[in-house]
Each structure stands twice: as C-alpha cells, then as structure tokens.
Amino acid sequence: MDVWLIVVGLLVHVVFFFSIFDIYFTSPLVHGMTPHATPLEPPARRLVLFVADGLRADKLYEVDESGHTRAPYLRSVIEQQGSWGVSHTRVPTESRPGHVALIAGFYEDVSAVAKGWKENPVQFDSVFNESRYTWSWGSPDILPMFAKGASGNHVFVHTYPAGYEDFADEDASRLDTWVFNKVKEFVQDMKQNDTLSRMVSSDRIVLFLHLLGIDTNGHAHKPFSKEYLANIGLVDSGIREAVELIEDAFQRDGKTAYMMTADHGMTNWGSHGAGHPHETLTPIVAWGAGVNRPAKSGNAQDYPDGFSQLWKLDHLKRQDMSQADIAALMASLIGVPFPLNSVGVLPLGFLDNTKRYKVESLLTNAQQILAQYEVKEKHMQETTLAVFFSPFKPLSVGKKADVMRTIRAQISKGQPDEAISTTHDLIQRALDGLNYYHNYDRFLLGTSILMGYLGWMAYILQHLLSFHTSLPQPRRTKLDGLGDSHALAKRGPDVIFTTLAAVIVVLLTIQSSPLMYYVYCLLPVPLWYTAAKQYRVFYRAISHTVSTIGFCKVIGYLVLGVIAMEIVVLSMFWREVLSLGLVGIALWPFFTELRKHSKGLVAGWTVSCLAVAVFPMLPVVGRDANINLVTLAGVLFLLSSLAALLYLRAHRRPPTNPIHPAIGPLQLLILLLSVYIVNSTWASLANKRGLPLTNQCLSWAIFGSSFLIPGLTSLDVVSRLLSTAMAFAAVFLLTSTSHEGLFCIALCYLMFFWLLCEHRLSQSSKVKLIDLSFGEESTILSGPPRRLVLDDVRCAYFFIFFILTAFFGTGNIASINSFDPASVYCFLTVFSPFVMGSLLLWKIVILFLLVTCTFKAIHLLQRLPNISLFLVVLLLSDGLALQFFFLVRDSGSWLDIGTSISHYVIVMCMIIFVMLLLVLARLFTTVTFGLGQRRKAHST
Structure with missing residues (x-):
C-alpha cells in the first residue's frame, strides 16, 4: 500500500509540476500569418548590427572625472551622427533570450529553458530570415540558432571553436578581435569574388557581429576590472575600423545603417540572468542611413533616473525602448517584413524620414501584430464551445475595422500625428488581446490544479489518520447491516463522481482540448472520490483531538503551525x-x-x-x-x-x-x-x-x-x-x-x-x-x-x-x-x-x-x-x-x-x-x- 502511495504521489506531483508550464510557460508563438512590409522605399540597403554581449549601459556611456570616455568613437557618433538611448531587457537576462528579443522581436519562448540555449525549441521568424542575405560572425552558442530558424540558404554563419570561450584566458577580448579580423577578410573577399560582391551589393542585407569578449571578461574579472573596461575600448575601436572598411567598400553611398546594442548587462559581481538594473539596462546606439541625427534634449527630466546627467549626455535627446523594439527598427530601416511573431513597437524617434514613411511603417507594424491576434482569436473560437467563448471586447471585429478606417482617413487627410497616435492605440489593444487569448485557459487550468491539490492533501491526511496514528477505529453501527437503501447511499459517491468525469471528458473532447487538459481536469475526480468515501475519518480525528488535548490547545497549536509555515513562505521573499x-x-x-x-x-x-x-x-x-x-x-x-x-x-x-x-x-x-x-x-x-x-x-x-x-x-x-x-x-x-x-x-x-x-x-x-x-x-x-x-x-x-x-x-x-x-x-x-x-x-x-x-x-x-x-x-x-x-x-x-x-x-x-x-x-x-x-x- 505504501509503495503504491509513493508511486501515485510522485505521478501526481509530476502533473502538478508540469501544470505550471501549461498555465504560465506556454509558447507565445503562433503560425499562419502573412508577412507585412512597409510599402515605401526604405532608407537603407544594408544594416550592420553590433551586439556587445554583456555590455552594461553605464559602462559604455559614463565618463571619468576629466570627462574622458572609454568609447570615444561611439561617443562621437552619439554627439554628431546618430540617436542613442537605453534598451530595457526582460528576465531572464541571458544571451539566447536577449538575442531572440532584439533579432526576432519577441520575448523568448520559455520552453527553451527546458530544451537548451543553443537550439530552437520551435521555429521562429527573424530579421535575418526576412533579409535577402545575412552574414554573421561570432559565438557558436548564438549564431547557429538563427541560421537553423531561417528558410532557404541565405543566412551564413562563421563561428570560432567553442574552446575559445575560456574564462581563464589571459584576455578574452581575442574573441572580439577574431570577429573584427573575419570582417576584414570578408571585405577583402568582396573585392576579389564577383559572386560575393554581387550578393552583398543587393538590398535587404544584414551583417551581424556578435562580440562575446566583454561578457567573458565580465564573468572572469568582473565589470569594474581593467580587462572588462579595456575590452569596451577594443570594441569601440573595432567598430570604428569596421565602419570605415564597410563605407569604403560601398563607396560611401549613404545606404548603410549601423546599430550597436547588447543582449544583457551584468552585475558588479560578474553574473547575469536576474532583474537587477545593471542586467536589464543595455545601450542602443544607431546611426547612418535612415537614422535621426543628434537632437537637443527638450527636458532634462524626461528620464528622471538621473543616468543621462551622470553620463554627461543630458544635453542630447535620449530615447529608450524595449529590447523587442529593436527588431522592428531594423526591419523598417532596410524594408524587410516585420518578423512574424514580433511584439516590438517601432521607435519612431530613431527614424529620419518623412511623416508618411513613419506612419506607414507604424501601420505595417500594427498589421503584423494584428495578424498574430487574429490567428490566436480564431484558434480560441475553434477550440471553445460558443456558449463558453468570451471574446476580447476592446478589439472586436467591428471595432478593429473602425480603427483601421480611422487611420486610413487620417493619413489621407494629411493628419500623420493623429494617425500615429491612433495606430499606437491599436497596437496596444492588439498586444493586450494577444495576452488575453494567451492566458485564456488559465482560469480553467488553475481551478483544476487547485482542486487537485486539495483532493490530494485530503487523501494523504485520511491515509495518515487511518494507518499511521493511534486514532480509534470506528464502531460498526446498525446501518452497516441494513439492505438496499444503505447500499444505495454508499453507492452515491460512485454515481456522482463517475457522472462528473464523463461530463468533463465530453466537454474537453468537443473543444478538441490538448491531452494534458484531460489529465489536469480529471485528476481531482479520483482524489476527491477517495477522500469523500472516508469522510468519517476526519470527523473522528477532530473529535478525538479536541477531547484529548482540549479545544484551546488545538487552537494554539494551529496558530503556532500557521506562524511557522508563514515564516517559511516569507523566507522565500x-x-x-x-x-x-x-x-x-x-x-x-x-x-x-x-x-x-x-x-x-x-x-x-x-x-x-x-x-x-x-x-x-x-x-x-x-x-x-x-x-x-x-x-x-x-x-x-x-x-x-x-x-x-x-x-x-x-x-x-x-x-x-x-x-x-x-x-x-x-x-x-x-x-x-x-x-x-x-x-x-x-x-x-x-x-x-x-x-x-x-x-x-x-x-x-x-x-x-x-x-x-x-x-x-x-x-x-x-x-x-x-x-x-x-x-x-x-x-x-x-x-x-x-x-x-x-x-x-x-x-x-x-x-x-x-x-x-x-x-x-x-x-x-x-x-x-x-x-x-x-x-x-x-x-x-x-x-x-x-x-x-x-x-x-x-x-x-x-x-x-x-x-x-x-x-x-x-x-x-x-x-x-x-x-x-x-x-x-x-x-x-x-x-x-x-x-x-x-x-x-x-x-x-x-x-x-x-x-x-x-x-x-x-x-x-x-x-x-x-x-x-x-x-x-x-x-x-x-x-x-x-x-x-x-x-x-x-x-x-x-x-x-x-x-x-x-x-x-x-x-x-x-x-x-x-x-x-x-x-x-x-x-x-x-x-x-x-x-x-x-x-x-x-x-x-
């Protein structure tokens, strides 16, 4: 009996454990949408993306007491050529989720936690996939997943051996030196290889440089070490040299956009993964074709965190964004379709273009998010009985059509600012709707797990009371010898719980629910059935305890037990x-x-x-x-x-x-x-x-x-x-x-x-x-x-x-x-x-x-x-x-x-x-x- 109980208990708790993944850790991805691209001519033919892995915003932007910066080239870009700000990442602040957010535009499918950091748990779209060609150089832990997720053979990956990522290296900046050297070789090959030159000269081109040295030096030596800080200077000079090479290779045609950011930051003690501001605040600097030049700050209190003043950049307009917004910005700059699962919102403040281009790009962004919303809404309608289905009212079919007509009317009337405002509101509604349908089954599953917990605890308690304590056994009563009427009463729980299980199965089958939904919804039935059959045990336990030690002592022990358990709960916080x-x-x-x-x-x-x-x-x-x-x-x-x-x-x-x-x-x-x-x-x-x-x-x-x-x-x-x-x-x-x-x-x-x-x-x-x-x-x-x-x-x-x-x-x-x-x-x-x-x-x-x-x-x-x-x-x-x-x-x-x-x-x-x-x-x-x-x- 006890061995069987342990086996059942293990299975029940495995179900309880995995329920959290179906309730809170489900994939945000949906499929079947049509790509949406801005219909107007994009400002850039190519984009160069620099990602300095593990770079904190403050370590890039700050200056010393003499006003000197450790990144003079990027500082000059901020002051003379482009736009800058802070990219806000989400937890977990790890390399894979960060890169997925900034290149694919959505926050990591959390099932990747259980499936690894190097391989795709599911196929997803990205800016690289939507490009005509992408060349990338860097870590074997990051680059391959975007090539694997791409359709066709147009994402080219160049990685160093995994053994290069050694935290005991004298200087991990050699990882970044390797990347910059490979880019130099690539530019040289362009001049000698006609096929490569013709490919690179096309439009919708992406060059991706993944720079891991800063992250490795941060882990090994901490972010305040000379190795970490010197690595920032090396990356700065490497970016300057790479930009010069690329500009010369394309005869300075003014059609290249550049972007430098980081996937996550790092704590002072050399770790990342949690939500400390040092981990979630990363730099974003953009310049080149289609990017706004520096603008004076209208109000020093636009960002009251005080960082701009500390960095001596409060005189320049700072534009913060969410990390997923970067994918939308890259797509708009080179005119590729927005990644299909992107939830980023185009940061218009970075764009240097006409109001018409901005509003059309933002509307395309809204249509791409709406396409995801419509797929999720259709799926929920098809898998939910009409009598139980509750649609997302702020974005019903009629309201959605009205908003789209309003935006088009505002554009045609020459009211771009009003159209932008209305489109932002539409995007927010679509994002809220995505979240609504993403969590649609949460109440059903949560209630089922709650009832399962209570049923399991009642079952364990009656088992303990019956077989592991000295609780007096019940006396036989006259009712035990009665005939059919008493037998019918004893069969009552059988009928009730069998009927309940049948109803649950029928409803779930009609709604084509996943297999695990049957497990979650049916699990409480046998547990409560077993506990209900032994309800007399609980009555005897209460009566015996009160009569033995007294009512006041029982209350005292309960209060003490509650306090003891709450200490454990509070200790988790x-x-x-x-x-x-x-x-x-x-x-x-x-x-x-x-x-x-x-x-x-x-x-x-x-x-x-x-x-x-x-x-x-x-x-x-x-x-x-x-x-x-x-x-x-x-x-x-x-x-x-x-x-x-x-x-x-x-x-x-x-x-x-x-x-x-x-x-x-x-x-x-x-x-x-x-x-x-x-x-x-x-x-x-x-x-x-x-x-x-x-x-x-x-x-x-x-x-x-x-x-x-x-x-x-x-x-x-x-x-x-x-x-x-x-x-x-x-x-x-x-x-x-x-x-x-x-x-x-x-x-x-x-x-x-x-x-x-x-x-x-x-x-x-x-x-x-x-x-x-x-x-x-x-x-x-x-x-x-x-x-x-x-x-x-x-x-x-x-x-x-x-x-x-x-x-x-x-x-x-x-x-x-x-x-x-x-x-x-x-x-x-x-x-x-x-x-x-x-x-x-x-x-x-x-x-x-x-x-x-x-x-x-x-x-x-x-x-x-x-x-x-x-x-x-x-x-x-x-x-x-x-x-x-x-x-x-x-x-x-x-x-x-x-x-x-x-x-x-x-x-x-x-x-x-x-x-x-x-x-x-x-x-x-x-x-x-x-x-x-x-x-x-x-x-x-």
Whole structure:
C-alpha cells in the first residue's frame, strides 16, 4: 500500500509540476500569418548590427572625472551622427533570450529553458530570415540558432571553436578581435569574388557581429576590472575600423545603417540572468542611413533616473525602448517584413524620414501584430464551445475595422500625428488581446490544479489518520447491516463522481482540448472520490483531538503551525526571515525536558542555530570572491573531522563492518588537497596562467571519489554520517568562492546537534548514539511500528525548514538564477553551460543531502516506518506549494512575475526532489562496498 502511495504521489506531483508550464510557460508563438512590409522605399540597403554581449549601459556611456570616455568613437557618433538611448531587457537576462528579443522581436519562448540555449525549441521568424542575405560572425552558442530558424540558404554563419570561450584566458577580448579580423577578410573577399560582391551589393542585407569578449571578461574579472573596461575600448575601436572598411567598400553611398546594442548587462559581481538594473539596462546606439541625427534634449527630466546627467549626455535627446523594439527598427530601416511573431513597437524617434514613411511603417507594424491576434482569436473560437467563448471586447471585429478606417482617413487627410497616435492605440489593444487569448485557459487550468491539490492533501491526511496514528477505529453501527437503501447511499459517491468525469471528458473532447487538459481536469475526480468515501475519518480525528488535548490547545497549536509555515513562505521573499526562524528554533529545547538534563546539548544547539542564522543576513555569495574564507572553512573542516575521527577511534564499539584504517586519513588528505587546489587555482587565474591541468584532474577525481568513499566506511550512524559529510565537504570547498564554505560547516554542526537532541528525546535514548547502526534498520522496524505523535510533525517541519535554509542560506532567487562560472573554475573554465550548471546544481544538492542524511538517521532513532514521517513532510510541503500557487502573478514587473513563478517551481521541485533525496540519502547511508567485510574475512 505504501509503495503504491509513493508511486501515485510522485505521478501526481509530476502533473502538478508540469501544470505550471501549461498555465504560465506556454509558447507565445503562433503560425499562419502573412508577412507585412512597409510599402515605401526604405532608407537603407544594408544594416550592420553590433551586439556587445554583456555590455552594461553605464559602462559604455559614463565618463571619468576629466570627462574622458572609454568609447570615444561611439561617443562621437552619439554627439554628431546618430540617436542613442537605453534598451530595457526582460528576465531572464541571458544571451539566447536577449538575442531572440532584439533579432526576432519577441520575448523568448520559455520552453527553451527546458530544451537548451543553443537550439530552437520551435521555429521562429527573424530579421535575418526576412533579409535577402545575412552574414554573421561570432559565438557558436548564438549564431547557429538563427541560421537553423531561417528558410532557404541565405543566412551564413562563421563561428570560432567553442574552446575559445575560456574564462581563464589571459584576455578574452581575442574573441572580439577574431570577429573584427573575419570582417576584414570578408571585405577583402568582396573585392576579389564577383559572386560575393554581387550578393552583398543587393538590398535587404544584414551583417551581424556578435562580440562575446566583454561578457567573458565580465564573468572572469568582473565589470569594474581593467580587462572588462579595456575590452569596451577594443570594441569601440573595432567598430570604428569596421565602419570605415564597410563605407569604403560601398563607396560611401549613404545606404548603410549601423546599430550597436547588447543582449544583457551584468552585475558588479560578474553574473547575469536576474532583474537587477545593471542586467536589464543595455545601450542602443544607431546611426547612418535612415537614422535621426543628434537632437537637443527638450527636458532634462524626461528620464528622471538621473543616468543621462551622470553620463554627461543630458544635453542630447535620449530615447529608450524595449529590447523587442529593436527588431522592428531594423526591419523598417532596410524594408524587410516585420518578423512574424514580433511584439516590438517601432521607435519612431530613431527614424529620419518623412511623416508618411513613419506612419506607414507604424501601420505595417500594427498589421503584423494584428495578424498574430487574429490567428490566436480564431484558434480560441475553434477550440471553445460558443456558449463558453468570451471574446476580447476592446478589439472586436467591428471595432478593429473602425480603427483601421480611422487611420486610413487620417493619413489621407494629411493628419500623420493623429494617425500615429491612433495606430499606437491599436497596437496596444492588439498586444493586450494577444495576452488575453494567451492566458485564456488559465482560469480553467488553475481551478483544476487547485482542486487537485486539495483532493490530494485530503487523501494523504485520511491515509495518515487511518494507518499511521493511534486514532480509534470506528464502531460498526446498525446501518452497516441494513439492505438496499444503505447500499444505495454508499453507492452515491460512485454515481456522482463517475457522472462528473464523463461530463468533463465530453466537454474537453468537443473543444478538441490538448491531452494534458484531460489529465489536469480529471485528476481531482479520483482524489476527491477517495477522500469523500472516508469522510468519517476526519470527523473522528477532530473529535478525538479536541477531547484529548482540549479545544484551546488545538487552537494554539494551529496558530503556532500557521506562524511557522508563514515564516517559511516569507523566507522565500526575504532571506532574513530565515534568521528569525532559526532564532525561534533555537528556543525549542527550552520547552522540552532537555533544558533540565542536557544543558550542554541545549547550549550547543542554540549556538549552532545562531551561527547559521548569521548567514541569511550576509550578502549573497558570488558578489565578491574571498578565497581566504574558503581556506578558513577548509581548516575548520579539517580540525573538526580530525577531532571526530579521534573520538570515534577512542570510544566506539567494534563496528558491524569495520572501517578500513586508511579511509579516515585519506579523507583528511582529500580535504587538505581541496584547500590547496582552490588556492593554487585562483592564484594561477589571477596571474593569467589559466587552470592548471593537475588541479583540474584532481578536482574531478575528488568529485568522483565523493560518491565511493562513504560506501567504504562503517554502517555505524556517526561514522557513516561523518564520512559522508567529509566527502561532500571536499567537493563543496572546490566550488566555493566566499563564505558559503563556512555556512556548510555551520550547517553540519547544526545537523549534528539536531541528531543529538532527537536521540535524547527518542525511544532510542537508552542506546548510545555511537552504537547505533544503519544496518539495524530492518531489525528495528521488524516489530510493531510506532505510531505518529505530535512531536513528529515538529520534526517534519524542521526538515523542511532546514532544506530551505540550505537553499537560501547563502543565496536568493536572483543569485541562483544568475550565471556565475567562478564557482566551477577548479573543474573547468571553458564555457559549457550544461556541465557548469550541473556542478552548480550539485553544490546545492550537497547541502540538501547533509540535511536529508541527518533526517534519515533521525528516522532510525524515532523507530518509525520511513513512510510515516515522509508523508507528514509531503503534507506540509503541499501546504506550502498551494500557498505559492495562489501567489503566482501574471501582472506587474517581469521580475515580480518571474520571481513568483520561480517560488512555486522551487517548492514543487523540492517536493519531488525530497522523494529523490531520501533515496540518495538511503544510498549514502546504507550501501557498502564490502571492503570492511573482505578485510575481516582475510584477517580471520
């Protein structure tokens, strides 16, 4: 029964987890639209796009105290030739979403998160695809996706080897030098190759230079480093030289438009991916054919953020835009159709052309967005019963036709300003309509998942009450012996829920709903059916609890439970709340018998809680590297491990499977080696000598050994936990850059005192903790299983709280979402997002496993079946997930929306992950490779 329950629970939570993708992470793309291009002659025949990956707006625009700029050429363009502003990006501020936004005009299909950053999860249109020819040079991580998404063979890609993207390079600006050199070769080839010359001389040509050096130097050396700042100067001079070459190649015909921007910025600590202004504010500079020349600023307060004044550019008109608007601007400049899925709005302030051209271009922009709206509206009409269909009223068929007639009339009457205003209003309505139909099924799916959650929680609760507590069983009543009338009453739920399921299936079939809609809508039916059949269990539980401990105490426990759960919820928004929770938890032993008989243990518990409570109040890890703190953590790990090994050697009983005498010293040596590797690697990187091969090989060897060494040690609880902690600590030190190593050792001490406290309060307190073995679990559980009591709920809550403490103790949503490769420099420095991401994930999992292995040992002490306490954890976790389900937002800033969704996904992952963590913990605590047994047999 319990195994079946776990299997069902895993499937149910997988459904709950994937529901968030169908509710909030659905693709914004639609297909079947007709391309729309401006009917008038465009001002430019070709466009040159420079994208300086990872370039912050402030680092390009700012000047020093003497008024000197690090980008003199682009500064002269801003002051003498073109238009400038700030491009506002959206979360996630990563390279792929940024490039998709500025080249294809829509914000990344979020399903790409699960499908990778290099390949297209779906085919999409782009400015490159709509061009006659596009030549591109740069990173193999970015360029190929636009060639793959293009129809025909007209997007040409030239990339350097992936191994060039090495964060340990002495100077990553060579990536940009490579691009500029290839452009020089391209211009030379134009003069010698008639075919190439004829192709490039056509109209609707795009040249794309992807410049990754700034991003790589920012990750490796931080954005305030001389490498990052010098790279900006190199890009500036490279752009100047490239412009001169291109102008000469086309006899300065005045038909080339230029644009320089960035896909995202970067934090001061060298990461990106979240919503900090340093990550979301990027430069946009445009000049050449069809682009407005500099204009005086009409009002210094047009942008009250004060940046223009700081950059000494407040005398020039600043024009900000959303990143997706850049695609519309490029399309208008060279006269290609607007990308089919673009949601960008043409920034007219950048265009130097007639009012007629501007209004026609903006109207084309509106028609392109309207085409998407019409496809989505038609799809929703075809898949929704007429009686249930609710159209988007601000843009009904009649209103849309009226607005189009109004715009045409205004154009014909010579009222371009009024036509532009009306067109902007039409675009906004179309964008609102797209969002309306994109979220059309959200209420249905959200309600289904809500009912599924409540049904699952009711099912788990009745299972716990019926099989894992001492709740009195119901007495048989006279009704149980009655005949047909009572049998009919008992069959009532069968009829009701069967009918409900049939109605749901019929409605979904008529509306041609996707397969997963059947799963979401039908899932609550069997869950509620099972819970409804056992409604008497809940009544008995309430009556028994109130009669046993009293109504006032029940209310008090409920209030305390709500406060405890809300602390967990609030900690997801503010890490500092974890410190408050840890202070509260530190007081727990004072309300137990421990305060009388174990004062030293209480003191240790309190100090360890308060020590861990310090870390959520510190800045998140990653902003500044401090290898001295990593070294300190390593020394503390060494001293603590040495003391523990000496104590075990002096006091423990003969182990059931003896530990090999060399394992303890070997693990101490590995810890010492980890400290050495971290220091020598960072010293080598600081001296621009790269990652030493010996260090890299040793790091991977230590990583691999961490999975094997615990299995070579004794099954005794303390010995196995110590060996596992030492193995994990060595890997954790290799991935540490600051105070997270100290957090790890503080968490280890807290887990140790938690184990001691639970042992002292448990039924196993008569047996010394040092004498308990994980190998005795089957013997302990062979007798009558202990039933759950109220203290077990507290133990389950501690587990959840410590898991979240491990997750947020040294980071937050933004820091975890941001990409900072510094943590994996001991393993590799060449850019590899999946290997690096896996190592960073394992760094977090190590902390989870430290908590889970301790929880596994507490299971043993409590003499509870594994399933009992796990179901309590599951029930509490589902309560958290349900709260975050209600807190998911679809309005406000993109950071708010992304954070709210991240919270729900994190909690859902935690629920599913806990099941896997318990399996991993069982492997690390109970699996042995038999070295001890073989040694014992040999000695005999």
